[in-house]
Amino acid sequence: MNIDAHAYNITIRRGDFEGETLFEARVKELPDLIEYGETSTEVYDLALDAIETTAIFLKEQGRVMPEPLVAVDEYMEPWDEPEDQWDIDETVSSSVGPPPSDPARIEQWLHMGMVGYILEGWGSRAFPEAEAILERSESLIAGLKEFYDRQDPQRQSNFRCAVANLIASLEARPRYIPISQRLLQLAARLPAPEIFPALGFRIRQGFRWATEAGEEAMLTEAMLTMAQIAAPRDDALACLNELIDAPFFTSPYPHAATALRTLCQIQPKELVAHINRLRLMLETQFNHYQVGPWEKRDLAASILNSVGPEGCLRGIIKLKGQGNYMEAVLDDWLAEAIFSKLDGQSPLLECRGIGDAEKKNLFIFNRPGQPENPIRFKVINDTTGWLQLTALFNELGCVTYKEEPDDSPFAKRSHQSEI
Numbered sequence: 001m002n003i004d005a006h007a008y009n010i011t012i013r014r015g016d017f018e019g020e021t022l023f024e025a026r027v028k029e030l031p032d033l034i035e036y037g038e039t040s041t042e043v044y045d046l047a048l049d050a051i052e053t054t055a056i057f058l059k060e061q062g063r064v065m066p067e068p069l070v071a072v073d074e075y076m077e078p079w080d081e082p083e084d085q086w087d088i089d090e091t092v093s094s095s096v097g098p099p100p101s102d103p104a105r106i107e108q109w110l111h112m113g114m115v116g117y118i119l120e121g122w123g124s125r126a127f128p129e130a131e132a133i134l135e136r137s138e139s140l141i142a143g144l145k146e147f148y149d150r151q152d153p154q155r156q157s158n159f160r161c162a163v164a165n166l167i168a169s170l171e172a173r174p175r176y177i178p179i180s181q182r183l184l185q186l187a188a189r190l191p192a193p194e195i196f197p198a199l200g201f202r203i204r205q206g207f208r209w210a211t212e213a214g215e216e217a218m219l220t221e222a223m224l225t226m227a228q229i230a231a232p233r234d235d236a237l238a239c240l241n242e243l244i245d246a247p248f249f250t251s252p253y254p255h256a257a258t259a260l261r262t263l264c265q266i267q268p269k270e271l272v273a274h275i276n277r278l279r280l281m282l283e284t285q286f287n288h289y290q291v292g293p294w295e296k297r298d299l300a301a302s303i304l305n306s307v308g309p310e311g312c313l314r315g316i317i318k319l320k321g322q323g324n325y326m327e328a329v330l331d332d333w334l335a336e337a338i339f340s341k342l343d344g345q346s347p348l349l350e351c352r353g354i355g356d357a358e359k360k361n362l363f364i365f366n367r368p369g370q371p372e373n374p375i376r377f378k379v380i381n382d383t384t385g386w387l388q389l390t391a392l393f394n395e396l397g398c399v400t401y402k403e404e405p406d407d408s409p410f411a412k413r414s415h416q417s418e419i
Helices: 040-060 103-119 128-136 140-149 153-169 174-189 195-204 212-229 233-245 256-266 268-288 293-307 309-320 325-330 332-339 383-396 409-413
Strands: 010-017 020-027 030-037 350-354 362-366 375-378 415-418
Touching: 010 040, 020 040, 030 040, 103 153, 103 174, 128 140, 140 174, 153 174, 153 195, 174 212, 195 212, 195 233, 212 233, 212 256, 233 256, 256 268, 256 293, 268 293, 268 309, 268 325, 268 332, 293 309, 293 332, 309 332
Parallel strands: 375 415
Antiparallel strands: 010 020, 020 030, 350 362, 362 375
16 A cells, blocks of 8 residues: 555644653544654654554555545644543443544444444434434435535545445444445445445455345445445456455355446446356356346346447357357346347337348347437357347347348438447
8 A cells, every 4th residue: 555654744742741851743644643752853754654554554454544634724633532422332422522533533433323323223313413414314324425515525535434444343243234234335325435445354354244144235235335336446346356256255145146237337348258257156146046037137227227238239249159059048148138028018129130131230229219329230250149149139039130221311320330
């Protein structure tokens, strides 16, 4: 982790400490960090070293290092706040004090508030500083998001760090599963990409929540959160890859479909690679849970929205042309979900062939009700995939071939893409 320790706000003062005249250094962003030395230069160097050491320690714990603060005219030292106001226990203080400022105290505030709101039934009183907002909000997450929006940028940054650090540090006990779920939902709503190191840390620890139901709930919530944040892309992808590659992910839980949704949202141009990676897991999930056509259609609609019609068609043709018949059959669910009618409803994409009677290598697609925005495809590089896809379309009865010249009015309105 590369940080610039010099960017942090270090305050140095000279004073008498336990009978000795020394220099004291404090770091505004890290109120628990205090160093002492015989000279101002020595204590400053000690503070720089302590900042770098703290960053390494927090990274190992899956926690977030606070960002350097922007200097302001007025500032109340966070260590001057009453220490007992932020002691963690499983009761909720009814006193109203100043809202916490640094990530550590915001983390404690969130911990106490979540316990009070979710586990103890205190309602909006669990968050005294946000009580008025929560009382009129439709949900806890909506209320905390409004409270967050009212903070200045530095406090917002500390708030996101606190959410991430609490996700990393919360005990993996069934009691805390609903709190962890709300924290992930809050992270997605803010959004808080700072949670990716925290999730990576929990994954490396085994992501164990004492019960299979707890693990299933947390895995699904974690992937949905990754999908909603999805940026920075590299951080989101690294975290998701760790999750998919983890030993506990291979159980027949309903995670493969959620993983595919998330991967397509983070890397929409890699549909083929994502399906190749998750093919057997998807087949296991479909069979184990007897996933029906409506559930597959919902999954396909999500992929279609992330990848786009052109990307989906390219991916389907490449999957059909990979040369492995069994894999091609397993992948038919995507084309069927996109192009088939269900209970009389229009398919996700309507298509019809257009071209000469022999090759039939031109297609025009459009979303239902949007004939004014057709998409025209010409397949020129994948004969095997095209023939297999054509056979599948004929079986589904979802395409009609029509000889029509390339300069026809319909063809002219369409956008052509070669595959």
